[in-house]
Amino acid sequence: MVDMTTRLTEDGGTTAVEVRGLVKHYGPTKALDGVDLDVRRGTVLGVLGPNGAGKTTLVRVLSTLVQPDAGTARVAGFDVLKQPRQLRRVIGLTGQYASVDEKLSGRENLYMIGRLLDLPAKAARARADELLERFSLTEAAKRPAMQYSGGMRRRLDLAASMIGHPAVLYLDEPTTGLDPRTRNEVWEEVQRMVADGATVLLTTQYMEEAEQLAHELTIIDRGRIIAGGKVAELKAKVGGRTLLIRPSRSSAAPAMVAAIAEAGLDGVAGARADDSGLVSVPILSDDQLTAVVGMLGGRGFGIAHIETHLPSLDEVFLAVTGEKASAPQDAQDAQDPGSSGHAADGAAGTDQKVEVSV
Amino acid sequence: MSAATATLTGAPAKAAGSEGRIGLRANMRHIGALARRNMLQIKQDPESMFDVLLMPVIFTLLFVYVFGGAVSGKGHQHDYVDYVVPGLMAMMGMNISMAVGTGINDDFQKGVMDRFRTMPIARSSVLIAKILVEVGRMVIAIGILLGMGFALGMNIGTDVPHLLMAIVLSLFFGASLMWIFILLGLTMKTAQAVQGVAMLVLMPLQFGSSIFAKPTTMPGWLESFTKFNPLSNLADASRALINGGAVAHSVWMVVAWSVGITVVTAPLAVARFRKRT
Numbered sequence: 001m002v003d004m005t006t007r008l009t010e011d012g013g014t015t016a017v018e019v020r021g022l023v024k025h026y027g028p029t030k031a032l033d034g035v036d037l038d039v040r041r042g043t044v045l046g047v048l049g050p051n052g053a054g055k056t057t058l059v060r061v062l063s064t065l066v067q068p069d070a071g072t073a074r075v076a077g078f079d080v081l082k083q084p085r086q087l088r089r090v091i092g093l094t095g096q097y098a099s100v101d102e103k104l105s106g107r108e109n110l111y112m113i114g115r116l117l118d119l120p121a122k123a124a125r126a127r128a129d130e131l132l133e134r135f136s137l138t139e140a141a142k143r144p145a146m147q148y149s150g151g152m153r154r155r156l157d158l159a160a161s162m163i164g165h166p167a168v169l170y171l172d173e174p175t176t177g178l179d180p181r182t183r184n185e186v187w188e189e190v191q192r193m194v195a196d197g198a199t200v201l202l203t204t205q206y207m208e209e210a211e212q213l214a215h216e217l218t219i220i221d222r223g224r225i226i227a228g229g230k231v232a233e234l235k236a237k238v239g240g241r242t243l244l245i246r247p248s249r250s251s252a253a254p255a256m257v258a259a260i261a262e263a264g265l266d267g268v269a270g271a272r273a274d275d276s277g278l279v280s281v282p283i284l285s286d287d288q289l290t291a292v293v294g295m296l297g298g299r300g301f302g303i304a305h306i307e308t309h310l311p312s313l314d315e316v317f318l319a320v321t322g323e324k325a326s327a328p329q330d331a332q333d334a335q336d337p338g339s340s341g342h343a344a345d346g347a348a349g350t351d352q353k354v355e356v357s358v
Numbered sequence: 359m360s361a362a363t364a365t366l367t368g369a370p371a372k373a374a375g376s377e378g379r380i381g382l383r384a385n386m387r388h389i390g391a392l393a394r395r396n397m398l399q400i401k402q403d404p405e406s407m408f409d410v411l412l413m414p415v416i417f418t419l420l421f422v423y424v425f426g427g428a429v430s431g432k433g434h435q436h437d438y439v440d441y442v443v444p445g446l447m448a449m450m451g452m453n454i455s456m457a458v459g460t461g462i463n464d465d466f467q468k469g470v471m472d473r474f475r476t477m478p479i480a481r482s483s484v485l486i487a488k489i490l491v492e493v494g495r496m497v498i499a500i501g502i503l504l505g506m507g508f509a510l511g512m513n514i515g516t517d518v519p520h521l522l523m524a525i526v527l528s529l530f531f532g533a534s535l536m537w538i539f540i541l542l543g544l545t546m547k548t549a550q551a552v553q554g555v556a557m558l559v560l561m562p563l564q565f566g567s568s569i570f571a572k573p574t575t576m577p578g579w580l581e582s583f584t585k586f587n588p589l590s591n592l593a594d595a596s597r598a599l600i601n602g603g604a605v606a607h608s609v610w611m612v613v614a615w616s617v618g619i620t621v622v623t624a625p626l627a628v629a630r631f632r633k634r635t
Contacts, residue, residue, distance in 0.1 A: 063476040085379065088478040099469030101395060103402040108395075115391035116479050118384055144402055160473065 046214030151182030250277025451532025
């Protein structure tokens with residue numbers, strides 16, 4: 001494993017994953033239609049896209065499970081087509097469904113993978129225990145994985161991917177189908193891995209997840225990269241959050257909109273009210289949120305409810321491309337065994353509720 | 359194809375770009391770890407041993423008491439034991455190897471296969487480990503079958519080494535059949551479909567053979583069919599090895615079938631395993 005680290009350095013590159021012109025067609029479906037991307041060493045690249053955008057196919061090509069029709073992809077300097085065996089030594093993969101043996105206990109799963117990675121029996125056992133501890137699975141270590149909760153399985157899956165200290169980790173929708181609490185646990189683990197120096201390629205349908213974990217973002221749709229850059233840059237493009245305010249009396253909404261426009265708060269513009277009397281204000285920072293709410297309070301407006309709303313994937317698409325996200329292409333998800341059981345819940349945005357009593 | 363063969367034998371290939379090849383010793387270790395997985399699965403799911411434990415008992419009782427009288431005459435069922443138990447040995451191997459196909463198919467519905475295929479191990483090792491454990495299951499089934507046979511009065515006309523040879527021959531043939539069923543399991547979409555096709559192929563092979571009745575009592579066309587049916591060859595070989603009689607022809611036929619089946623289907627199965635997405 002030391003070997004591979006030096007290898008990365010020897011290559012002199014800071015690029016851990018390099019993809020150029022990658023194409024993969026399944027019949028008429030263009031799962032990947034000329035994808036270029038780079039993941040810098042030690043960073044997290046978020047690949048954001050709706051169902052069927054080609055995210056899973058990308059991960060499967062990069063982990064040697066699927067051969068591309070055209071283009072090149074190199075991971076830690078190894079070519080996916082020419083050096084698949086070397087490449088498999090430096091990667092770890094966690095899919096949207098747990099790739100562990102359900103009939104085996106957590107410990108036996110990790111021990112088996114350690115042995116398959118050529119660890120001596122003793123070292124494999126020690127590594128298994130170490131990771132069980134780290135992923136808070138020690139208590140459940142002897143139970144078969146089929147008895148684990150969704151979050152425990154996902155953690156076991158992450159642990160399994162970590163055994164060989166992979167230089168590059170693929171996380172394919174790591175939190176799809178998880179409840180918010182478990183999702184946070186998984187996020188924490190990923191953040192720890194990154195702090196430990198892992199390079200991560202993360203696919204997700206959730207803007208919020210990409211924001212939490214990724215340094216850079218690539219937006220993919222119908223097999224093509226449609227936007228990319230630093231998370232902050234993309235967010236600025238999209239326009240940050242939306243602040244939703246429900247006045248105590250809905251008839252006050254127009255007056256509220258007028259007050260916001262008139263107050264001329266720094267960078268706050270474009271407030272409007274809908275028919276139900278809900279006021280929405282695009283905001284870019286917490287300061288703006290505080291200023292708007294403070295100003296309204298100061299002017300004696302009664303507020304029944306406020307919340308902020310991150311742009312949904314749909315809104316990001318709208319902002320980036322000016323068109324709606326494409327309908328899911330089921331064809332390529334069908335290529336993916338096991339995904340059916342964990343159908344993703346669509347390209348929904350994430351609501352971040354910040355309830356404030358005024 | 360050559361790549362598949364090299365991986366199968368575990369020989370460190372000297373082909374171009376062999377860097378990263380899996381050495382023989384590492385390959386054995388991987389197979390060991392994977393075989394352990396298969397055994398732990400059985401431990402977790404003891405019901406999966408029911409076929410191995412009960413099939414030999416039920417088949418022996420059924421065939422000896424239902425057909426024994428008809429074939430050897432009422433009251434002479436025990437003569438049929440000597441005839442049918444070596445035949446059932448051939449059938450046992452076939453039935454157990456069929457389960458490998460459904461097992462592999464089932465495995466593929468789960469994500470763990472993806473993990474194996476993204477790991478630096480020879481892809482054949484997953485299949486070989488499965489076959490090893492299944493051969494172990496066959497040994498148990500044959501042991502129970504012979505135990506039943508002896509309990510019902512079966513005699514060994516030869517000696518123990520010949521009996522052991524018959525067992526080894528059944529295992530050898532059974533292992534070669536597993537490659538066919540693995541190939542089926544990897545090709546078809548669902549485990550049920552694998553089972554369906556396997557039954558369609560197996561029924562005529564099993565009954566159109568010398569396993570249960572002497573082919574000389576069958577119509578000419580069927581008798582000719584049984585001569586080329588590898589299950590007949592295996593049943594005849596086992597019978598000759600256990601009861602005594604001319605051994606050479608049928609044994610060589612079985613060896614030829616086994617080697618032929620393995621050489622053709624094993625590389626196909628490994629290639630299919632590699633390609634399956």
